[in-house]
Ligand SMILES: CC(C)(COP(=O)(O)OP(=O)(O)OC[C@H]1O[C@@H](n2cnc3c(N)ncnc32)[C@H](O)[C@@H]1O)[C@@H](O)C(=O)NCCC(=O)NCCS
């Protein structure tokens with residue numbers, strides 16, 4: 001990990017990381033990425049969340065909206081000017097080519113913004129939350145470590161249905177667009193088992209946090 005001294009920072013002399021130590025956190029839909037990253041955040045890690053960045057890019061006035069409107073038309077824009085997420089979800093998880101079209105617009109913007117946030121973070125390590133981390137070579141290359149949040153598919157479906165009110169078939173269509181569980185687990189340095197309650201999840205995150213502090217300072 002490269003470190004350099006910045007002599008001209010407005011707040012004076014301070015150490016700046018030029019290549020921050022990054023844990024890539026991934027998992028299928030509803031596996032518990034946000035629950036796990038919230039806990040890493042409470043322990044003091046900086047969280048860079050690509051789902052959140054994607055939402056900001058497609059909120060009213062978001063930087064991705066002109067390109068999305070040009071590519072997909074007004075039918076995917078809601079009355080408040082934001083992306084109509086229900087319409088887009090129904091479209092892209094039924095039609096892989098449409099999903100690729102959306103990803104071609106959003107992914108480069110998400111990558112640029114997540115890079116910026118990783119560089120700006122001032123914590124010993126960063127948790128970079130990316131649902132499609134294993135699928136994407138560029139995100140994998142950025143990460144010193146890969147942590148996978150994992151639970152049975154049936155638990156994922158039940159939790160997303162409870163949280164978002166989506167029908168099981170739509171959750172399953174989203175899961176079909178993601179890597180199979182076994183492939184994700186095979187790529188993991190660390191597996192966070194989220195089949196139990198939140199206490200069980202938090203205990204595992206707390207142990208990993210101590211491990212990542214040690215690794216990042218080594
Ligand atoms: C299709 C959209 C509008 C649906 O919005 P919705 O509010 O229902 O979902 P949200 O953005 O909260 O994502 C929830 C989960 O869906 C899954 N998911 C989202 N995008 C994708 C995708 N392109 N491929 C596979 N799974 C995806 C992930 O598990 C993610 O955590 C939205 O997911 C989207 O803009 N996707 C494209 C951007 C993208 O690829 N994001 C992933 C982060 S890089």
Ligand SMILES: Nc1ncnc2c1ncn2[C@@H]1O[C@H](COP(=O)(O)OP(=O)(O)OP(=O)(O)O)[C@@H](O)[C@H]1O
Nearest residue numbers: 028029030031032033034035159163196197198201
């Ligand atoms: N251990 C748990 N016990 C009970 N509910 C949980 C547990 N972990 C997460 N949940 C709930 O399950 C839902 C999905 O969890 P979360 O949002 O953390 O997953 P995610 O992987 O970030 O989801 P997405 O892929 O949709 O972004 C949420 O409503 C969350 O509160």
